[in-house]
Amino acid sequence: MRALRVGLIGSGYMGKCHALAWNAVAPVHGDVARPELAMLAEANEDLARERAAALGFARATGDWRALVGDPDIDVVSITTPNAFHAEMAIAALAAGKHVWCEKPMAPTLAAAEAMAAAARASGRVAMLGYNYVQNPAVRLIASLIGDGTIGQVNHLRIEMDEDFMADPAAPFSWRSEAAAGYGALDDFAVHPLSLIHTLVGLPAQVFGEMAKPWPDRPSPAGRRAVETWDIAAALLRFASGATGTIQVSRTAWGRKGRIFVQLFGDRGTIAFDQERFNEVQLFVAEGPRATRGFRTILMTPDHPPFGAFTPGAGHQLGFNDLKTMECRALIGRIAGEPSVGIDFADGLAIERIVHAIARSFREGRWIASAG
Amino acid sequence: MRALRVGLIGSGYMGKCHALAWNAVAPVHGDVARPELAMLAEANEDLARERAAALGFARATGDWRALVGDPDIDVVSITTPNAFHAEMAIAALAAGKHVWCEKPMAPTLAAAEAMAAAARASGRVAMLGYNYVQNPAVRLIASLIGDGTIGQVNHLRIEMDEDFMADPAAPFSWRSEAAAGYGALDDFAVHPLSLIHTLVGLPAQVFGEMAKPWPDRPSPAGRRAVETWDIAAALLRFASGATGTIQVSRTAWGRKGRIFVQLFGDRGTIAFDQERFNEVQLFVAEGPRATRGFRTILMTPDHPPFGAFTPGAGHQLGFNDLKTMECRALIGRIAGEPSVGIDFADGLAIERIVHAIARSFREGRWIASAG
Amino acid sequence: MRALRVGLIGSGYMGKCHALAWNAVAPVHGDVARPELAMLAEANEDLARERAAALGFARATGDWRALVGDPDIDVVSITTPNAFHAEMAIAALAAGKHVWCEKPMAPTLAAAEAMAAAARASGRVAMLGYNYVQNPAVRLIASLIGDGTIGQVNHLRIEMDEDFMADPAAPFSWRSEAAAGYGALDDFAVHPLSLIHTLVGLPAQVFGEMAKPWPDRPSPAGRRAVETWDIAAALLRFASGATGTIQVSRTAWGRKGRIFVQLFGDRGTIAFDQERFNEVQLFVAEGPRATRGFRTILMTPDHPPFGAFTPGAGHQLGFNDLKTMECRALIGRIAGEPSVGIDFADGLAIERIVHAIARSFREGRWIASAG
């Protein structure tokens, strides 16, 4: 496959992340042509030029439509705020580009549905930035489930916790406005759901709960009522008969990037924590009882694609490396290879669950999430 | 206070546990008179005599009513199966004895209510064997909540998991019969609830879920349908506005005695695991951000009553030591001291929550648990 | 075997520990006759009477020689300061008693030699209070070495650290006087050496190092020079060709009862930490490389004699339980059973190593430690 020509829209945190991945994917993986960093679009041309220089893109534009319409671009990275994803992704797909769009898809389910429809219609590759599923540790977990090491999964629990909203004295911000969405549910729960989707498939029924640790926060005009929910939980029922829970909080003091996963199977248990994402905990009910225990498996070149990054067992991968893997997976999909990842159809299924959980919370009853 | 004269009914696992505690409480704590191990009752007189000799009791009887009615006994330890608790406890209280009864109280709510009523009417001390709340680590957690170290608790999560039912090939047993109760819910959830009761007070509303990892198990007459639920979960809402979850499983491969507690407050977070019950994890949002983190606090003589057992910091207490503390707390109550512990009234409140969770599960809706 | 009649000399920290063990050994283990707590000796008769009542001994004396000479005593627990061990133990052995003496044996090598000679001459059982070797976790480690699970041990490292001397502002005490011995070396290193003795046998050659974190400490008469060494280390060479290190410190802030053991074998590695002594870490180089890892083995009834204390897997044993096991081992030896433990001959071999390390430090060269 010849080198892909890349356009990047947005150059903030995730824009830089995509840029690093496009820069690194060829030297790291060694099996793809070095992508051509063709054009960067930002809110205005000056900023675009400055960021293009910093991030290594050849051309710059203040008009994202010019980028999307450029015939010398094959794939478009979309890293703008959620509200812009649908319009940009649909335009890019319509222009025949492959798309790599950050998650979550869009603020409304309708917009997400339009994105998925556009992807289906286009015949192009349209992936979302759920990089946690790329992790060699998560791939190991998937293979341990796939090969029956822990038997059939009959129960699972996932928690995702951070503390950036944990200070009750922090002033009211846009994150506490209803316009920002539900709160922790859409902010965080998509991550656990992307893992569930990848590892065991999405649930058939959900029951939701949401909570506000504090009813209001300080604002210049006095205390202002918080409109979003910083804590959420969902009970899950799967078609297989398995059950599970998701719990998320952005007010969990001391948790920084915790995603604690527990998968219980007929023959064993797997545990994993995103705060130590180079490790997998595995218990298998085999061998003499006196020497059974959870084993801590450190990631090494025995866990692809770890070895593409370093031959040094236990030498640790970082968050940006996950993004480079995601970029490699995207290139693989474009080349027709089967590749790990969450595409627009998967992403839509995930967002449907999120909305079903919210509806269940409002109605106080179980909701069928599928379809 | 003069030495208590102790009668013990039952001499299995928990009977031995009580016997060890009655033996150890005076030398360990050094501030109570050495109890007199007066009489042991077992199913028949031969067994009673043999066990009395082994466990250090002076007299033996095959008739528990003789023990309960003996004028030279002050306090009765009841360690028989649950089905017998109510009759024995009520008889002992009626005879003017103090009672130390193993948990859970009784198979039915009505029986538990009768026990609580009998205790109230008797004016005697009637305690339940919830020894986990005696742990110096749990006392430390209570004091950290009480003195505001982590601020107001706004969310909590407790998991309790073991694996003694985790093998799907294990034959059908009485534990899978409906007569045994709900399953994991009544078997396990009382422990997390005893901690919640002790630390923050019981919830006002619950939503319950229960699950069977496998619909049937092998039995001599072919596969037999499982009638109990090996996995349960509950969403909790507290009057304060706080929320929480309890999750329990007796089919969690690799978990041996895990009770993982997370308490999230306005200023910090506490975590605790019963499998490492000599440690408390504490995060406080104070001091320079660059040196904040969860600290692992090892139990030492700075954490009463640790020092009664050993002056050696970090030297570790064991499960039986918790029972000795519980025995000391019982003696304290009898002497009129305020003491940590779950009495019959507390125990009844806990069992009401259990039944409310089960009812919520049946009805698929939130249930008010209080009152 | 009929019930042993026990005499206890000393009733401080370790005296209480022995008393608890003598109280608990029969009900816990269930396979020995309940010992008769016959007599307690203390510095004076009043104290002896008070302590005998608290700890459950029938008679009391202010004269330890009366206890040692009493015809109705079979076994003597010696828990006085080290300086008294030799005289008391030798007298007790001469009087035909079995002896259970706290470690270390004695302040001088000559006294330890005399004790070992007296034990040999008496034909009685003479054990030392090295209770860490009784731990089910340590027995598991021994069996993993014995059955070849980790192959031949070719290297080992043991650290023992506490912090009770870690504050440089703490006043000069007897522990810093030369009369107290070397310092951390004799205070602590005997524990790692007891484990080494039990698991792989003692080293043939040693090289020693000792250090003072601070040259002096405050005293009423101004700063006073510290005469002991709060930190020590030793390089070890074994006859097998294996090597190892011991490192000890009583000035290691934050370490409470850490004894961190690493045993490296041809086929695997074992790690263990006394601060979490209900766990063993085991790595075995077998099976697919992608699922290898250190497994955390929690102690359960599969690890004797855990089940004598509780049938609850993962329910944790405590420090005092180790002492009860030691008491059971002593009774076993008296009954002629092979039993885990460090007797006077073993203890002497350990103390010889300690003195060889100190000599090596003084002379700056390797010292042959054997013989």
Place this chain on the structure above:
Amino acid sequence: MRALRVGLIGSGYMGKCHALAWNAVAPVHGDVARPELAMLAEANEDLARERAAALGFARATGDWRALVGDPDIDVVSITTPNAFHAEMAIAALAAGKHVWCEKPMAPTLAAAEAMAAAARASGRVAMLGYNYVQNPAVRLIASLIGDGTIGQVNHLRIEMDEDFMADPAAPFSWRSEAAAGYGALDDFAVHPLSLIHTLVGLPAQVFGEMAKPWPDRPSPAGRRAVETWDIAAALLRFASGATGTIQVSRTAWGRKGRIFVQLFGDRGTIAFDQERFNEVQLFVAEGPRATRGFRTILMTPDHPPFGAFTPGAGHQLGFNDLKTMECRALIGRIAGEPSVGIDFADGLAIERIVHAIARSFREGRWIASAG
């Protein structure tokens, strides 16, 4: 500063690592001009061309001298085997280039001395690839020492263990030949020494020990005697009076990239493990005793330069990120900024310690290491 023009010699594991760093340094850090990847030298021109394309270098050559002599190159990355370092580095410095050379410096002390002399004479920046010292966690440790948080360091211990030589059945390789050096000592000990150099300064006296777990290994011509030492240890004495130990092994089953550091100070203790290098363990002896403990500090943007990589607290950095930081530090030095890192003079001091340890081992006595 204008963009640096980079020449890379060698394109294996570490060559790729340097290439990734040169690619990423500008977009990651955002405060330096994007380096120009000018030329890559490999063993022959074909390989050079292929690797230049993969790693993003503009020109290629089969002759490293052409690269070193090229006027359009400012800085030379040397990533060839150790035996070539001296010749290449000296030539590059002589040609007026800055040099970034992988560690260790050279097989002989004389060669290392020549390199340091060449660097001194050139006036150019000459850095070594000790990337572990760049870690935000290590910088945090340095600042905690610098600001007195743990007081004066009075003792330290560092272990470095991997298992790539742990299989006794693995065939004899060049690593077991005397020509490869001492073994674990020069292979590994330079890493702990680079940390010691950075954190507290190098020791004044050393005592060395080395060991062979197995005397021979299989080879095509039968068993062949192992000439190197897979295990080494050193006792350290510092001019300050502090003491310490280094222990290294490449036969430690299950250890993948463990570098376990313990730093004991007058007021606290720091622990760190390279296998979880996004975490620092800190104990400080302050505040109420009942809430003291080791705290686990997760790396976040509060720990520079973490934030250059991701704004996500706790999102984890990887091994290659450390190399990007090292590249940034090199650019900083070239620009005259004070920057973390090990230059040729530092590297020589480290290698002198290594040789002193080996000499001590041979002579069985303490060796003064300084000067």
